[in-house]
Amino acid sequence: MNLAIRDIRRHKTRFLLTCVGLGLLLTVVMAMSGIYRGLIGDATKVVEATPAQIWVVQKDTRGPFAESSRLPEDIEHSIAAVEGVRRASPLSFQYVQIPRGDKPIRLFLVGYKLGGIGGPSVVVDGRAITKKHYEIVVDRKSGYAVGDTIHLGLEDYTVVGITQGMTSPSGDPAAFVSLADAQVIQFQLDNEAIRNNRERVVSTYAQLASVNPFMRDRATKQALAAAENPHFANAVVAELDDPSMAPEVASYIRRWNHYQVFSADQQREILLKGFIEKSQKQLWMFRTILVVVSGVIIALIIYTLTMDKLREIATLKIIGAADRTIISMILQQSLLLGLIGFAVGYGLIRRTYMMYPRTVILQPLDMFVLFGVVVVICVLASILGIWRALKVDPGAALSGG
């Protein structure tokens, strides 16, 4: 005969409502764990999806994600020539915010060399980019479909393919264009800026009266060309013949003294430190507070359930029930409350996690750990009720007590 279940049957409405309330709290705790895992997943997705072991970026920067980095596109050839490098490829990354309907949408625009490293790893709908210009592949999260047109910079781009789950380190949907298009979008000035720039350069060089006019014209042309040159990238990535050689290759390129070099692991570390650390602490704090609140709720409900049956507990003691019978009744109720709450929470998060605006990744390990925490909390929360029950004087059941 299970006294715990039979007692709960008497208070089933109160008990079930508490289970639902607790379940909702645990849903938030699970969501926070999922968001944290999602943050990690999003932050490292680009690095994970890029089959490169080496990231070369602008000197003295921790680019291209944590800091801005700009370096000439053509260093890919120097890097490709390094022993142990199978191939190298320039990449550009930038955020664009464009209007879509009446709402703005933020895209993480990745520019890659067609046939090189760093394009969309899997296209789930449509096809990959095959033309050098005006084609774009976007993530499903952006809401665009194959055939849609997106206006970026000065041009319109046609959506030719859709990816699934490709996001920026901060969770924005990714979009892929050819490096040439990305360079135009990122680096090419608009006509007004070009005119202003030309006038400024020409007038600056015109003041150099003592210089040979031929040399002055040549310098002016070079300055203009440099100012209007869009052939930059934010990083050059390299795939190695032997991935374990990454430290040696990185060290070799670093000796050129013009670039900063990171291994894929270091790049991942930079992303995690830069994007996750504070959020992680904040989520931990929220989770801790919610778990404590859950514990307090369980303790309160178990305590009131115990208070409701002090007379029955006194009777049980008089008829000879051992303390362990009474402890077991209270502990079972507490555990049942926690388990039903956990089941409600788990059921809810499984059904709703796709609706969250940020990526939520539910990991079995996190769920197991939370389950363990809930069990511990239930045991701790029942202590107050058990203490009260053990203090009950059996004599209280006598003389109408």
Add this chain to the structure above:
Amino acid sequence: MEVVRVENLTKIYGRGDAQTLALVDANLSVQKGELVALLGPSGSGKTTLLTAICCISEPTSGRIELDSETVFDDGWTGIDVRALRRQKMGVIFQSYNLIPFLTVLENVELILTLNRVDREQAQSRAMELLDYLEIAHRWHHYPSEISGGEQQRVAIARALANDPKVLLADEPTAALDTERGKIVMGLLRKLSREKEAAVIVVTHDVRMVEGFDRVYHIADGRIQN
């Protein structure tokens, strides 16, 4: 055969000037199958004596022997009193004290479950007792669904479930009208004869002790046989 023996039992509440003598040198003996009443007004010490026999409150001095085992001799002797109550005692309460979240059958079955009796056996024994007390037709009801008289019969069935050597009844008729009270007392008389339990009934109502084997009068903590 002597089942309950109380010798020179004294219970003092409080200390110093605030001392209250609840029980003074109480002596009591109850034989197997004997029906005994502890009769006295409110505050006379009868419940103190009952709780001492029940091993609930600790007397100040004296000796208590239950079924030939000394449980108190100027201090508890170390016997597991819960197990003793569970196995050898039955208690009937003034306000029945049925467990409200258990059915009639489960209330009677409970003490057997606590004694680790097999479930089927426990149920069959509980039904047998309910039948004996003519309340078997209410086996599936909750206490709140039956009358006070019926609840008291269920409480008696529960007290009998472990086949007790000692049956202690604390004002068992206080919550019943006179007629129902007499029925319950008649039932206790029948039990002492048929079940051969030593029955001790605490009451303040002199009308209820008719036909008892012995009546102990208690006043100001002192027993007069």
